[in-house]
Amino acid sequence: MRSIAAAISTAVMLALPLAAMAAEPCLPCHKEKTPAAVEQWLGSAHARANVGCEKCHGTDHEKMLKGEAKVDMKVCGPCHQKAYREHTASRHGMGLHSGWGCTRNLPNRKPGECRFCHQKGDEVPTSDVQCARFLKQSPEMGEIGCNYCHSVEDACDSCHSKHMTDLKIVRDPNSCAKCHMGPDHPQWEMWQTSLHGTLNASAGKKVGPDCQTCHMPKGTHDVSIGMTMSSGGVPYPAKKAEPARAEMVRICGSCHAPGFAKRELDRGDQVRSQSLAIVKEAEKIIWDLNDRGMLDPMPADRPPHPLSGPRLVTDNQMLYEDTSHIERLFFKMKKYDYARTVKGAYHQSPAYAHWYGNAELKMDLVDIKSEASRLKERKRGAAVASPEDAEDQLKTLKNKFERGAISAEEYAKGKAEVLEKLKH
DSSP: OOOHHHHHHHHHHHHHHHHHHTTTHHHHHHHHHHHHHHHHHHHHHHTTTOOHHHHHOOOOHHHHHHHHHOOOOOHHHHTTTHHHHHHHHHHGHHHHHHHHHOOOTTOOOOOGGGTTTTTTTTSSOOOOOOOOHTTTSSSSHHHIIIIIHHHHGTTGGTTOOOOOOOTTTTTTTTHHHSOOOSSOOOOOHHHHSSSSHHHHHHHHTTSSSHHHHHHHHGGSOOTTTOOOBOOOOOOHHHHHHHHHHHHHHHHHHTTOOHHHHHHHHHHHHHHHHHHHHHHHHHHHHHHHHHHHTSSSSSSSGSSTTTTTTTSSSOOOOOOOOOSSSHHHHHHHHIIIIHHHHHHHHHTTTHHHHHHIHHHHHHHHHHHHHHOOOOOOHHHHOOOOOOHHHHHHHHHHHHHHTTTTTOOOOHHHHHHHHHHHHHHH
């Protein structure tokens, strides 16, 4: 078998233009050591254009063997300028940094990680985006569980293959499924089980659009076209959202009447607004408990948040570890169930919008209210029975005032009422 494979590889090499062969000193060795990679390259557009190994990989073998000669987007950019510009302007263009965080203060950091945010010899980072959840992971989990997807920012081969250039690979929605699935953003599953996905599977792309049809129209690498909210589901301001919506209506209009498309998208907006109100109600409950010192454990009594220290965090940097039970419920609500509800609505997936999303979202609120009642019951006694009780209530009022939950007038009135009760 080995001799047959070698013969085939030799035959293919002989079919190459002499100029390509002469420019490729790597091939004689690599056809023995990495024959699959060589064969893939031989069948690529790169081989036909005489773009050889050294053009992309360089000539430093030691760096290659250590895994330090990565073919990143800066290598591809000079030849693929339009795609590079579109990609860097899109949400994929901030993928790595949105999932990363500065590891300089971590005991198990790898020095080579600095290259993700710093140019060689430059102390100023190229991005100030941080990810608290990444910073809590082991280096191994950070690599496979975070950066395997988030490296899309800097690596064309996140979607394209490493040595083949056949566009059939990246025109397959399965290439998106590697990352766009799971509990927090199952867009692939939503699409696959929607009418769009069903028509695509049964009648083809001309009848049933896929990921690329709607999010990469005409082959653009700007995957953010038509988006009216952040990746965390926060609506954009009207100035940014309105032109994006007009663009998405135009994309939908290639199959649907513009009025129909607009009504469908407007309905998704309403679902998003309604769902966000539920999330905000739950968040308010948790901050009230924090003001009262009732979280179990309180932020000061657990390992510090990697970015914010001993403080409550409920924004996009919230953790799913080293937290209280009620915060864990809120994490599921916000990160999983809110996202599934909203993205299910926009992807015309009734099961994800309702049962996997909306129903779970509302049951989360039931659980959060129940847990809040339990925590309050442990510290029951609304009436001021002692100076210690008064001190707790005054501290709660102070906490609410300092974070802007109540006005100066409400703060003053609340303090007066507590002190009045203490007299009696």
